[in-house]
Amino acid sequence: MDKDLKMFSIGDLAEFLNVSQKTIRRHINSGKIESKKVGGVHRIPIHSVRKFLNPNESILENDFDRDINMDNKTSQSFPFQNKVPDGPMEQKWSNHKRNINLVSPANKRLIDVIVVGTGLAGASASATLAELGYNVKSFCFQDSSRRAHSIAAQGGINAAKNYQGDGDSVYRLFYDTVKGGDYRSREANVHRLAEVSTNIIDQCVAQGVPFARDYGGLLDNRSFGGVLVSRTFYAKGQTGQQLLLGAYSAMNRQVNRGKIKMYTRHEMLELVIVDGKARGIIARNLVSGKLERHAAHAVVIASGGYGNVFFLSTNAMGSNVTAAWKIHKKGAYFANPCFTQIHPTCIPVSGENQSKLTLMSESLRNDGRIWVPKNKTDVKKIIEKKLKPTDIKEEDRDYYLERRYPAFGNLVPRDVASRAAKERCDAGYGVNKTGEAVYLDFYSAIIRYGKEQAHTKGLDENNKELIEKLGKEIIKQKYGNLFEMYEKITDENPYETPMMIYPAVHYTMGGVWVDYNLMTTIPGCYAIGEANFSDHGANRLGASALMQGLADGYFVLPYTIGDYLSSDIRTGKISTDLPEFEVAEKEAFDKLNYFIQNKGSKPVDYFHKKLGRIMWNKCGMSRNKDELLEAISEIKKLKEDFYKNVFVPGELFDFNEELAKAGRVADFLELGELFAKDALEREESCGGHFREEHQTKEGEALRDDENYNFVSAWQFKENSEPMLHKEILKFESVKLKSRSYK
Amino acid sequence: MKLNLKIWRQKNNKSKGMIHDYVLDGVEEDMSFLEMLDYLNNKLLNEGKEPVAFDHDCREGICGSCSLFINGVAHGPEKGTTTCQLHMRKFKDGETVYVEPFRAKAFPVIKDLIVDRSSFDRIQQAGAYISVNTSGNTQDANSIPIPKQNADEAFNAATCIGCGACVASCKNSSAMLFTSAKVSQFSLLPQGQVERESRVLNMVNQMDLEGFGACTNTGACEAQCPKGISVKNIARMNREYIMANVKK
Ligand SMILES: Cc1cc2nc3c(=O)[nH]c(=O)nc-3n(C[C@H](O)[C@H](O)[C@H](O)COP(=O)(O)OP(=O)(O)OC[C@H]3O[C@@H](n4cnc5c(N)ncnc54)[C@H](O)[C@@H]3O)c2cc1C
Numbered sequence: 001m002d003k004d005l006k007m008f009s010i011g012d013l014a015e016f017l018n019v020s021q022k023t024i025r026r027h028i029n030s031g032k033i034e035s036k037k038v039g040g041v042h043r044i045p046i047h048s049v050r051k052f053l054n055p056n057e058s059i060l061e062n063d064f065d066r067d068i069n070m071d072n073k074t075s076q077s078f079p080f081q082n083k084v085p086d087g088p089m090e091q092k093w094s095n096h097k098r099n100i101n102l103v104s105p106a107n108k109r110l111i112d113v114i115v116v117g118t119g120l121a122g123a124s125a126s127a128t129l130a131e132l133g134y135n136v137k138s139f140c141f142q143d144s145s146r147r148a149h150s151i152a153a154q155g156g157i158n159a160a161k162n163y164q165g166d167g168d169s170v171y172r173l174f175y176d177t178v179k180g181g182d183y184r185s186r187e188a189n190v191h192r193l194a195e196v197s198t199n200i201i202d203q204c205v206a207q208g209v210p211f212a213r214d215y216g217g218l219l220d221n222r223s224f225g226g227v228l229v230s231r232t233f234y235a236k237g238q239t240g241q242q243l244l245l246g247a248y249s250a251m252n253r254q255v256n257r258g259k260i261k262m263y264t265r266h267e268m269l270e271l272v273i274v275d276g277k278a279r280g281i282i283a284r285n286l287v288s289g290k291l292e293r294h295a296a297h298a299v300v301i302a303s304g305g306y307g308n309v310f311f312l313s314t315n316a317m318g319s320n321v322t323a324a325w326k327i328h329k330k331g332a333y334f335a336n337p338c339f340t341q342i343h344p345t346c347i348p349v350s351g352e353n354q355s356k357l358t359l360m361s362e363s364l365r366n367d368g369r370i371w372v373p374k375n376k377t378d379v380k381k382i383i384e385k386k387l388k389p390t391d392i393k394e395e396d397r398d399y400y401l402e403r404r405y406p407a408f409g410n411l412v413p414r415d416v417a418s419r420a421a422k423e424r425c426d427a428g429y430g431v432n433k434t435g436e437a438v439y440l441d442f443y444s445a446i447i448r449y450g451k452e453q454a455h456t457k458g459l460d461e462n463n464k465e466l467i468e469k470l471g472k473e474i475i476k477q478k479y480g481n482l483f484e485m486y487e488k489i490t491d492e493n494p495y496e497t498p499m500m501i502y503p504a505v506h507y508t509m510g511g512v513w514v515d516y517n518l519m520t521t522i523p524g525c526y527a528i529g530e531a532n533f534s535d536h537g538a539n540r541l542g543a544s545a546l547m548q549g550l551a552d553g554y555f556v557l558p559y560t561i562g563d564y565l566s567s568d569i570r571t572g573k574i575s576t577d578l579p580e581f582e583v584a585e586k587e588a589f590d591k592l593n594y595f596i597q598n599k600g601s602k603p604v605d606y607f608h609k610k611l612g613r614i615m616w617n618k619c620g621m622s623r624n625k626d627e628l629l630e631a632i633s634e635i636k637k638l639k640e641d642f643y644k645n646v647f648v649p650g651e652l653f654d655f656n657e658e659l660a661k662a663g664r665v666a667d668f669l670e671l672g673e674l675f676a677k678d679a680l681e682r683e684e685s686c687g688g689h690f691r692e693e694h695q696t697k698e699g700e701a702l703r704d705d706e707n708y709n710f711v712s713a714w715q716f717k718e719n720s721e722p723m724l725h726k727e728i729l730k731f732e733s734v735k736l737k738s739r740s741y742k
Numbered sequence: 743m744k745l746n747l748k749i750w751r752q753k754n755n756k757s758k759g760m761i762h763d764y765v766l767d768g769v770e771e772d773m774s775f776l777e778m779l780d781y782l783n784n785k786l787l788n789e790g791k792e793p794v795a796f797d798h799d800c801r802e803g804i805c806g807s808c809s810l811f812i813n814g815v816a817h818g819p820e821k822g823t824t825t826c827q828l829h830m831r832k833f834k835d836g837e838t839v840y841v842e843p844f845r846a847k848a849f850p851v852i853k854d855l856i857v858d859r860s861s862f863d864r865i866q867q868a869g870a871y872i873s874v875n876t877s878g879n880t881q882d883a884n885s886i887p888i889p890k891q892n893a894d895e896a897f898n899a900a901t902c903i904g905c906g907a908c909v910a911s912c913k914n915s916s917a918m919l920f921t922s923a924k925v926s927q928f929s930l931l932p933q934g935q936v937e938r939e940s941r942v943l944n945m946v947n948q949m950d951l952e953g954f955g956a957c958t959n960t961g962a963c964e965a966q967c968p969k970g971i972s973v974k975n976i977a978r979m980n981r982e983y984i985m986a987n988v989k990k
């Protein structure tokens with residue numbers, strides 16, 4: 001960009017928008033893009049580009065990008081607005097809804113929307129858009145939309161209903177979420193989330209979702225994740241399943257009406273941009289292997305999180321970053337990629353051939369005490385099976401969370417608990433053969449409950465056997481299904497011996513950057529659910545992901561999208577014969593064909609596992625500059641090796657699981673590198689991001705609000721380093737404070 | 743441990759399939775059944791061969807993707823367990839293990855062990871919903887109390903994962919357990935009353951159109967359901983169906 005004039009050249013703009021220079025010239029000639037000739041060369045002022053991309057909007061100054069260094073020749077920055085409405089926090093959303101443009105019911109029939117993903121976010125969005133009258137095409141890679149990863153969520157969904165009368169309110173939920181996110185989320189988005197949370201529960205009950213109820217027939221709540229109120233709604237350990245089946249039923253109703261066309265076993269591989277706007281996708285039919293063109297007036301990405309960049313995680317095997325990454329490469333900024341949640345209580349890795357990790361609900365930490373032996377000699381004997389954990393005397397155990405955090409003990413937040421487990425295991429106190437496991441022990445709770453029972457029943461409180469029996473019954477009532485699952489996987493009985501647990505990758509707070517309307521930096525392309533970045537900052541609270549997915553899909557996107565689509569009512573059908581579709585299809589084909597033609601020798605998983613190991617060891621629970629730099633160079637090398645040596649059997653136009661996996665791993669490799677860069681760039685510790693250089697003397701996280709109070713939004717650059725843009729966060733309603741659990 | 747695997751391989755829906763033999767050494771007790779297949783596939787890939795295709799995703803027993811007929815039993819020998827949660831310690835060294843797809847007329851094979859279960863989706867689309875729009879102005883969730891017992895029973899029916907083990911286990915390939923679980927859930931809830939009759943008629947009609955067989959009450963479906971969905975749901979659906987027909 002020309003520094004003095006702050007203008008784009010045709011070449012720069014073409015590169016920025018990812019279109020050909022010819023396209024830019026065409027728009028200049030038709031007058032759609034305003035340009036000045038300076039010394040005989042076209043110069044395009046920034047405001048004219050903005051106007052071209054967002055024709056309806058008046059141009060305002062905003063803080064996003066305000067500190068972009070315009071002097072840097074290589075940094076072609078571009079200002080985007082976060083579109084947070086003015087006015088007091090509590091009124092922003094209602095004011096905004098009042099002011100945005102609407103599309104009339106008759107005109108909605110003329111508009112097509114593509115939704116990629118059928119998890120809570122995608123399914124609820126598809127159903128609602130179709131109810132409103134849009135023609136929806138929904139995509140998922142599973143054989144049924146009901147099998148999206150959301151189905152696996154266990155614990156519950158938050159909502160500020162205050163049914164328990166314990167002082168909950170929209171403000172408290174808002175505050176807890178901002179604080180829990182360690183002050184790295186956008187306040188206005190979080191407030192809206194808290195506002196619509198109550199509607200979610202009403203909507204789900206009306207759909208027939210069988211939430212847990214008390215004996216009076218009213219909805220029951222549990223408390224979750226270190227907050228002070230009971231606001232979590234649940235359906236036993238299957239909350240995600242019940243909510244997703246509710247959204248699935250709402251979709252089915254629209255499929256039956258002909259308003260949703262469902263494409264299962266389809267994988268989106270490219271975004272198609274026409275004249276700067278998202279106008280369709282290229283998807284591969286995973287059964288026939290054929291590439292298909294799908295056109296629409298807007299594209300919604302609801303493809304979930306990217307935890308599987310670590311290979312091992314609690315995510316479903318198919319969860320991947322491809323859809324989000326493909327739009328990133330076409331111009332959507334990717335925000336805070338390094339913000340990952342590592343959940344402290346998962347079943348440890350048992351061997352080299354392990355394919356995924358299983359979560360043990362957070363609720364267990366209410367009654368379980370976490371420990372490792374104090375002496376390494378005991379550790380050794382345990383690993384050699386010469387000692388059992390129950391043989392270790394009380395005084396020889398290190399209840400390290402209780403020791404380090406006397407106030408919160410075993411109930412510290414997820415990030416703190418995970419790091420503490422890693423610290424002990426790194427120091428050589430891990431209790432399984434890989435040295436990566438700690439004990440979660442229920443014995444104290446069993447005795448406590450047992451004594452209580454004996455006392456109330458008037459039985460002998462000194463009869464150890466009886467006490468244990470009574471205590472185990474209570475534990476069974478509370479956690480029976482989890483104990484059973486644990487036993488199935490590990491073949492150990494957790495009533496008799498402490499559970500072994502270790503932290504595992506669980507959720508990604510980072511994701512595609514979106515504005516208040518949930519639109520990405522590509523006009524007409526939206527991102528919702530775990531795929532976007534907006535609500536959880538640097539750490540997500542338990543039971544808030546389900547809330548966000550459904551809030552985005554049922555109550556936010558269907559309205560904000562109208563604002564954009566209102567200018568499309570006269571556009572007419574988008575043709576898939578446009579050259580842009582052809583180009584995108586060719587891109588997708590070339591990529592896949594490369595893998596088929598490559599006569600390598602190593603299977604895709606070999607590379608995925610290697611990537612996972614780099615990510616886990618160097619970008620995991622704690623990070624430092626040297627290791628992050630190593631990670632970046634190791635991932636680069638691995639990527640080269642991958643393209644040289646990967647082996648994909650079979651054919652392109654056929655069912656070919658290895659080919660689909662190769663495409664996903666290719667994207668994970670690129671994301672992994674950006675992830676490490678982001679972690680390197682963020683010289684502070686906040687939430688799930690812990691930089692060893694930035695900690696207190698006691699080893700606690702040290703946030704730096706002066707220098708890092710921003711969202712890192714990365715712009716993809718073909719053949720060069722990605723560029724960082726900073727959206728400065730403003731805190732109007734919540735005061736910035738540091739977290740302490742001592 | 744070492745296993746003699748006999749696995750169904752079939753290129754696609756048009757070609758004929760057959761059992762292939764694989765001897766797999768080095769299987770560990772801690773592996774899940776699907777990890778054992780991953781391990782086999784890794785070996786095949788290293789030999790430059792095509793891996794065995796099978797459906798899976800969550801590997802936590804909840805998404806309903808995994809299937810497999812293992813030694814003639816849907817989801818294998820352990821009761822109340824999906825294939826992804828079945829572990830190799832349930833097998834013996836040197837054992838012969840047959841692995842086949844879920845078979846039914848309404849579940850055509852796509853490739854190897856993968857079948858097309860979209861007929862299940864179509865049954866749901868025919869009426870398994872409550873017609874309520876997302877207005878943001880629905881009644882407050884607590885305005886209609888629901889007796890705990892009904893809520894719990896509706897929940898139990900709603901925990902069906904749609905895997906198709908019931909169909910695969912039934913000698914008539916009947917989808918009654920699957921269909922009735924959803925009909926039951928809604929008929930037990932006040933919200934489901936308005937469309938109660940049309941729902942059961944439409945879903946049963948679609949079930950028949952898809953080519954699922956009739957129910958002869960053998961109970962095989964309940965016995966092999968990994969989620970323990972009760973055949974009482976079938977009885978309830980039969981009542982609902984008769985009532986709806988009477989009122990029609
Ligand atoms: C074990 C576990 C337990 C959890 N428990 C809780 C809990 O108790 N409470 C809570 O609030 N949160 C919980 N979470 C987090 C929560 O489940 C997820 O964050 C949330 O469900 C994500 O929903 P989603 O709609 O954004 O995406 P997903 O449910 O991941 O759906 C992604 C969809 O996108 C599709 N897709 C992806 N890529 C493509 C592509 N390229 N082409 C076509 N389709 C594509 C998939 O087919 C799928 O339909 C849990 C997570 C895990 C792993």
Ligand code: FES
Nearest residue numbers: 801804806808826
């Ligand atoms: S893979 Fe999801 S139920 Fe088995």
